[in-house]
Amino acid sequence: MISTDDKLLCTQGNDFYLEGEVYTVGRIVNNKYFQLLTGSNDDHWYATLDKEGICVSFDSIVAEGDKARFDKIA
Template sequence: MISPGDKLLCTTGNTFYSAGNTYVVGDIVNDKYFQLFTGYNDEHWYASLNHEKIYVSFNSATTVYNDAWFDKLNNKKSA
């Protein structure tokens, strides 16, 4: 389950997301898509959660970018 404010660790990056960096989840769009901020101003792309894999797909007819892949960090604070 992904919630706004969760942090995701980029495991495979590209031009917009760097491997090893963390990124913050924005608004939930629907049961498949949610915003994932790039860390630059309010820029974001739409990420998807599919079979427990989190990714931002970059399908473009004019430019080829690799998809970015993420792992959810443990966002719960310990007591």
């Protein structure tokens, strides 16, 4: 379960999320999507929690590497 203000550790980074950095969950959109803040002002991408874990998917034109992956910090 993901909640607003949860902290997530990036385990696979890309142009927007750096591996090893901690990011904060923003607004919960619905039971599948939630905002994941990038750390710079209120910028965010939409993340999802699926059977493989937490990820933000990107169009390969937008970012080098099509997914950033995260683990929830207990």
